[in-house]
Amino acid sequence: MLIRFTCNGRPVQIEADPQTRVLDLLRDELGLTGTKEGCGRGECGACTILLDGVAVNSCLLLAGKIEGREIVTIEGIAGEDGALHPIQEAFLDVGAVQCGFCTPGMIMSTKALLDEKPAPEVEEVEEALSGNLCRCTGYGKIVEAALEASRRLVQESDQGGESG
Amino acid sequence: MNVIGKAVRKVDGPNLVSGRAKFSGDYRFPRMAYGAVKRAGVPAGRITSVDVEPAREMPGVLDVLTAKDIPGPNIIGVLPPFDQPLLAADEIRYAGESVVLVIAESAEIARRAANAVSVSIEPYEPILTVEEALAPNARKIHESGNVTCSRKLIKGEVEPAFARADVIVEGTYETSFQEHAYLEPETVCAVPGHRTTLYASCQSPFHIRGHVAANMNVPASSVRVVQANTGGSFGGKDDVATEIGALACIAAQRLDRPVMIAHERKESIVGSNLRHASRIRIKTGATNDGRIVARKIDVMLDGGAYASESPFVTMKTMIHAAGPYKIDNVEVKSTAVYTNKTYCGAFRGFGVPQVTFASESQIDELADKLKIDRLEIRRINGLRAGDANATGQVYEESVGLQETIKRIAEQPARPEQADSDRYLYGTGYACVIQGISNGAEGVDVIGASVQMSQDGSVLVGIGLTELGQGSRTVWAQIAAEVLGVNMESVSVRLVDTDAVHDSGPTVASRSTTVGGMAVLKAATEVKASLLSMAALMMQTEAENIELRDGFAVLKMDDSARIPTPQVATAAYWTGFPLMNLAFSKAPDANFDEETHQGTIYIAYNYGTHRMDLRVDTLTGDVEVLNHVAAHDVGKVINPLGLEGQVEGASLIGYGYAHMERIRYADGIIQNANFADYAIPSIKDRIPTVSIPVEDPNPTGPYGAKGVGEPPVAAAAAVFANAIADALDVRFTKLPITREDILDAIKRGNYD
Numbered sequence: 081m082l083i084r085f086t087c088n089g090r091p092v093q094i095e096a097d098p099q100t101r102v103l104d105l106l107r108d109e110l111g112l113t114g115t116k117e118g119c120g121r122g123e124c125g126a127c128t129i130l131l132d133g134v135a136v137n138s139c140l141l142l143a144g145k146i147e148g149r150e151i152v153t154i155e156g157i158a159g160e161d162g163a164l165h166p167i168q169e170a171f172l173d174v175g176a177v178q179c180g181f182c183t184p185g186m187i188m189s190t191k192a193l194l195d196e197k198p199a200p201e202v203e204e205v206e207e208a209l210s211g212n213l214c215r216c217t218g219y220g221k222i223v224e225a226a227l228e229a230s231r232r233l234v235q236e237s238d239q240g241g242e243s244g
Numbered sequence: 245m246n247v248i249g250k251a252v253r254k255v256d257g258p259n260l261v262s263g264r265a266k267f268s269g270d271y272r273f274p275r276m277a278y279g280a281v282k283r284a285g286v287p288a289g290r291i292t293s294v295d296v297e298p299a300r301e302m303p304g305v306l307d308v309l310t311a312k313d314i315p316g317p318n319i320i321g322v323l324p325p326f327d328q329p330l331l332a333a334d335e336i337r338y339a340g341e342s343v344v345l346v347i348a349e350s351a352e353i354a355r356r357a358a359n360a361v362s363v364s365i366e367p368y369e370p371i372l373t374v375e376e377a378l379a380p381n382a383r384k385i386h387e388s389g390n391v392t393c394s395r396k397l398i399k400g401e402v403e404p405a406f407a408r409a410d411v412i413v414e415g416t417y418e419t420s421f422q423e424h425a426y427l428e429p430e431t432v433c434a435v436p437g438h439r440t441t442l443y444a445s446c447q448s449p450f451h452i453r454g455h456v457a458a459n460m461n462v463p464a465s466s467v468r469v470v471q472a473n474t475g476g477s478f479g480g481k482d483d484v485a486t487e488i489g490a491l492a493c494i495a496a497q498r499l500d501r502p503v504m505i506a507h508e509r510k511e512s513i514v515g516s517n518l519r520h521a522s523r524i525r526i527k528t529g530a531t532n533d534g535r536i537v538a539r540k541i542d543v544m545l546d547g548g549a550y551a552s553e554s555p556f557v558t559m560k561t562m563i564h565a566a567g568p569y570k571i572d573n574v575e576v577k578s579t580a581v582y583t584n585k586t587y588c589g590a591f592r593g594f595g596v597p598q599v600t601f602a603s604e605s606q607i608d609e610l611a612d613k614l615k616i617d618r619l620e621i622r623r624i625n626g627l628r629a630g631d632a633n634a635t636g637q638v639y640e641e642s643v644g645l646q647e648t649i650k651r652i653a654e655q656p657a658r659p660e661q662a663d664s665d666r667y668l669y670g671t672g673y674a675c676v677i678q679g680i681s682n683g684a685e686g687v688d689v690i691g692a693s694v695q696m697s698q699d700g701s702v703l704v705g706i707g708l709t710e711l712g713q714g715s716r717t718v719w720a721q722i723a724a725e726v727l728g729v730n731m732e733s734v735s736v737r738l739v740d741t742d743a744v745h746d747s748g749p750t751v752a753s754r755s756t757t758v759g760g761m762a763v764l765k766a767a768t769e770v771k772a773s774l775l776s777m778a779a780l781m782m783q784t785e786a787e788n789i790e791l792r793d794g795f796a797v798l799k800m801d802d803s804a805r806i807p808t809p810q811v812a813t814a815a816y817w818t819g820f821p822l823m824n825l826a827f828s829k830a831p832d833a834n835f836d837e838e839t840h841q842g843t844i845y846i847a848y849n850y851g852t853h854r855m856d857l858r859v860d861t862l863t864g865d866v867e868v869l870n871h872v873a874a875h876d877v878g879k880v881i882n883p884l885g886l887e888g889q890v891e892g893a894s895l896i897g898y899g900y901a902h903m904e905r906i907r908y909a910d911g912i913i914q915n916a917n918f919a920d921y922a923i924p925s926i927k928d929r930i931p932t933v934s935i936p937v938e939d940p941n942p943t944g945p946y947g948a949k950g951v952g953e954p955p956v957a958a959a960a961a962v963f964a965n966a967i968a969d970a971l972d973v974r975f976t977k978l979p980i981t982r983e984d985i986l987d988a989i990k991r992g993n994y995d
Contacts (some may be wrong), residue, residue, distance in 0.1 A: 107270075108272075111272070112263070113263070113266070113267075113269075113270035113272075114262070114263015114264065115263070116267070116269075116427070116428070116475070117269070117429075118427045118428065118429070118509065119509040119917065119918050120508060120509065121509070121917060121918070121919070123509075123917065123918035123919050124427060124509075124918055126427055126428075153263070154262065154263035155262070155263050158262060164258065164261065164262065168261040168262060171257075171261050172253045172254065172257045172258065172261055173253065174884075175251075175253075175254070175884035175885065175887065175888050177254055177257050177260050177261060178476075178712035178713065178714065178888055178892060179260075179426065179427070179428070179473075179474065179475045179476040179477075179711060179712025180256075180257075180259075180260030180261070180265055180473065180475070180712065181267065181426070181427040181428040181475025181476060182427045182475075183260050183261055184261075184263045187261060205926075206926050206927050209926045210925055210926055210927050212926070213425075213427060213918065213923060213925060214427065214926075215424070215425050215426050215427055215476050215478070215892075215896070215923060216476055216712045216888070216892045217888055217891060217892050218888075218891035218892040218893075218894060218895035218929055218930070218932060219895070219924075219925075219926045219929040220891050220929060220931070220932065221887070221888060221891065222926065223926065223929075
């Protein structure tokens with residue numbers, strides 16, 4: 081069937097079996113390989129994307145379900161000039177990236193959280209990222225990155241508010 | 245120093261956070277086909293027939309291979325005895341064993357077709373324990389028998405020393421298998437041609453190249469291995485990357501199409517190596533003043549179906565079993581045994597976590613028996629510069645153990661808690677020693693190149709792999725420091741066997757220490773060339789000039805400076821070399837094969853951990869309140885990277901000690917997924933604080949030595965000791981799960 085949706089701000093129309101996993105649709109049909117497959121069962125979070133702003137495992141999401149909806153992947157969060165998103169910058173600055181395989185999913189879950197709750201408590205960060213596994217970092221720096229990104233985004237929007 | 249010791253971002257970080265970094269599974273080539281294997285499904289037996297026709301008949305299936313289709317010897321392995329087939333020809337030695345490879349137009353078709361293959365196996369009674377393997381009339385899993393290897397370390401004479409001891413403690417300790425659980429399952433992609441190119445998620449590309457070429461029956465020069473970005477390895481992507489790499493290359497050449505083989509998570513657990521399970525007996529004798537006079541240790545490792553790294557893990561457990569202590573009489577026997585289970589090999593720590601748990605548990609028991617403080621007994625016996633360690637080796641420098649103990653002793657005491665009728669509180673200590681470099685495990689040579697372009701940018705090439713540990717960043721820092729440029733000017737090549745020098749395997753915490761030395765040497769040669777050029781330009785001697793901040797600067801008057809790109813451009817046109825390939829060779833190990841007395845490693849990392857925790861007596865839940873990890877790292881190169889290594893390794897150790905247990909039933913792994921084999925999530929993290937101790941190591945760059953592995957062992961051991969302190973019950977088996985703790989509480993009437 082023809083599936084129409086928005087991906088990273090652009091309209092997409094694609095002929096696909098509605099039973100196709102969105103993970104495969106993104107990686108194989110759209111070439112968006114930044115979204116990773118770690119387990120294929122919704123247990124690791126490496127394939128996390130945003131569906132209408134909510135973090136979901138794209139390995140459990142079927143193409144038939146995204147008709148008319150909005151998807152954002154790791155490739156879609158940098159600024160238009162290619163500048164990294166403040167969450168991406170924060171992950172780099174605090175050392176929250178080691179092998180990097182879980183990182184796109186971690187960043188997407190963080191984005192879903194901060195879009196919803198700009199200044200979360202530590203427990204809220206833990207809750208939001210509890211579906212994303214990482215075997216390298218021990219998570220401490222990932223929590224730190226999420227909180228640092230929150231501070232930067234809040235500061236940015238405060239400054240934006242003043243100038244506007 | 246301008247760059248060394250400063251917190252810097254990972255050089256490969258921007259690609260990783262933006263999704264642009266290509267991992268093996270991200271490669272796409274025209275006409276790419278996909279492979280999947282049929283696994284044995286039973287732990288032991290003999291193949292009587294294989295019917296591949298149901299697979300061949302499925303639409304989309306391109307090729308089906310069995311053992312007879314392997315052009316070469318159909319054997320891989322990390323070390324002699326090479327004993328592992330790519331595809332089983334006759335005997336089945338573990339349930340995850342690959343028997344048939346199917347290549348199809350899609351991964352899904354390949355999997356369905358592989359399932360359709362029918363393999364008839366006449367089952368044998370599987371040998372599932374070390375005791376069964378060593379029984380007098382046990383069936384031989386390999387022709388050589390069921391003992392993979394056995395070694396002894398003998399220092400002094402233990403028996404007379406035990407006779408002199410005032411107290412003796414004895415115990416037996418056991419540890420379970422552990423799965424690496426890197427987030428990226430093993431994946432390779434082979435592209436055929438006059439020479440075959442393999443893009444692989446792997447740890448040691450040159451090793452893979454050799455084995456792939458041998459099994460293709462072509463010279464090594466006919467194979468090129470490119471390490472893709474690798475989503476974690478921790479020792480786990482050697483054997484298995486060789487296995488699927490060789491299969492993909494063979495299939496790609498047969499079909500003349502690119503072939504990708506990507507493991508599913510279940511395969512990553514059942515079909516690739518685990519950490520050895522162990523049973524360790526220790527006897528320790530000491531005098532009343534707390535001095536340990538003798539230790540006798542017997543280490544038994546369950547290595548599963550194939551040798552893999554068992555020969556070296558055996559050696560490493562043996563060398564480290566007595567711990568970081570000055571003991572005049574030590575006897576260790578370490579033996580690895582074959583069983584019909586998933587093979588065991590390298591995993592971060594490499595045998596040291598097993599023996600450290602056993603040894604450090606017993607040190608606490610000894611302290612309690614002598615009524616000596618648990619940290620004090622470690623201080624009394626802990627190695628100092630000038631002491632002979634278990635192999636009789638004496639280091640005159642960089643033995644920072646006592647300083648790590650001191651730093652831990654300075655930590656504030658655990659606050660008294662008011663709610664202690666429901667909760668039990670405990671504090672544990674553990675020390676660790678971990679050899680740096682290949683040491684007794686082989687010759688240790690690394691080749692690194694450093695080159696500067698005319699624009700002043702720097703490119704580093706080295707045959708060791710970045711697996712997430714931050715080595716590329718460390719090498720870039722060393723090159724930037726020597727050449728006086730900023731980090732943004734430095735790039736590090738991907739490891740491509742066509743483009744960098746063979747540097748041996750990326751193992752043994754050797755990347756910073758031995759690898760860093762090679763980069764330092766190569767960069768220093770390039771620097772000499774630049775200084776010579778600048779001296780000509782400034783009409784002075786090279787010794788009067790230094791490179792810093794992107795300039796060649798006259799030392800006596802730093803307003804006299806030439807931008808480094810101008811110097812590099814002039815050097816290029818003058819014919820001064822701007823590239824250098826340098827080798828760093830660690831001194832060869834030199835020891836007696838019978839006693840293992842001699843010089844083994846170029847350095848050791850020493851560490852002391854403390855952990856405070858709280859146990860909920862109603863639920864068995866454990867909350868880690870405080871975890872401090874002090875390690876003697878010689879010199880911190882990148883504080884961010886160091887903290888990341890210590891924190892990450894510690895959580896792997898904590899998972900090992902508290903959460904992770906591979907569950908076998910009749911030789912079949914029952915929990916091959918992340919729901920049933922639970923690794924720590926963000927909610928399980930522990931509040932690790934890293935305290936670096938810098939006791940400079942003369943054999944490492946700027947005094948540095950590796951730290952990637954040792955926190956695993958210390959964190960696991962300290963957890964066990966903290967639990968024992970809280971419950972006043974010593975568990976002798978890892979993991980100590982919440983259920984185990986609750987059972988112990990129920991038995992012990994803790995209310």
